[in-house]
Amino acid sequence: MTRLDLYLSQNSLSQTREKAKREIIAGWVTVNGETVTDPSRPVTGSEQISVRRPGGLYVSRGGQKLKHALNAFGISLAGRVAADLGASTGGFTDCMLKEGAKKVYAVDVGYGQLDFSLRKDPRVAVMEKTNVRYLKRDNFSDPVDFVAADLSFISILKIFDAIRKVFSPAEGVMLVKPQFEAEAGEHEKGVVRNKEAHAVILTRVLSVLAEKGLIVKGLVHSPVRGPKGNIEFLVHFAMDGGSCRSAGMTEGLERTVWRIVEQAHAAFDTAAGPDDGSSSET
CATH class of the missing domain: 3.40.50.150 (Vaccinia Virus protein VP39)
Incomplete structure (x- = not known):
């Protein structure tokens, strides 16, 4: 088990752990389809984890x-x-x-x-x-x-x-x-x-x-x-x-x-x- 923010940074889903924290708190991260806002949420890595940033298709508007x-x-x-x-x-x-x-x-x-x-x-x-x-x-x-x-x-x-x-x-x-x-x-x-x-x-x-x-x-x-x-x-x-x-x-x-x-x-x-x-x- 590892923290969600750490998982994102270690698996290239977010640029840094600090940025991962901000994105999680902002409600941009889902685990198995559910929005998670707690950076310390434990995950195993077997879940479906995704980051949906503002701008939809692109990394920014x-x-x-x-x-x-x-x-x-x-x-x-x-x-x-x-x-x-x-x-x-x-x-x-x-x-x-x-x-x-x-x-x-x-x-x-x-x-x-x-x-x-x-x-x-x-x-x-x-x-x-x-x-x-x-x-x-x-x-x-x-x-x-x-x-x-x-x-x-x-x-x-x-x-x-x-x-x-x-x-x-x-x-x-x-x-x-x-x-x-x-x-x-x-x-x-x-x-x-x-x-x-x-x-x-x-x-x-x-x-x-x-x-x-x-x-x-x-x-x-x-x-x-x-x-x-x-x-x-x-x-x-x-x-x-x-x-x-x-x-x-x-x-x-x-x-x-x-x-x-x-x-x-x-x-x-x-x-x-x-x-x-x-x-x-x-």
Whole structure:
């Protein structure tokens, strides 16, 4: 017999014993189909023990966000080499693997956040303690042709030069978080609330990216809100003519932005609070 939290960590069901304790207390662990919230619960190992983390199919809700974008933009990842910039827990990485990517570089400035199931996956190249702004092509042994980016506490504008330099002519999807792109007066204590602010921020960001050589192919709002209820947006982009399907930008940038912002606010009108309480959930 052994404690449940110890069993999870020893059998690679949880990254550490401390994390196992938190997951058990949170109600994410079942033993023989029943939820167990006591980390000291004795188990023999013959039971059916599983960990069901928030986000359902993926290790974090970031996977839901990227899956939504891939569907909306008609992007196939089968057999492709991808990079997850701002990997964190690995929601984007998990999604890309499940969508058929043959290899994913999981890049993050932090350490020890990537879910253990991904860390031990031979298709994942873990690049921790790595600042996206200082990436070089020779950091990648295989050419990357798809880039997914979800950065927190930094403007996407500050890392795009590095993305273009290292990955062009790849295509990709980036998560735009208005709360990190907002200027003074466009947010209230880290929350962007009104349509006008969202439209202004998105138009400004996408215009600057276009000036830097990005081809904006599509825009949708994320189905999952960020911290404090912030509405986030997903951009489908290509660089230097990289091939990808058009996804509705033919009507013009400003009109497209307004249409997507209207859809986002309509979708979340009845929502009372944030759907994703973490600071970085990829």
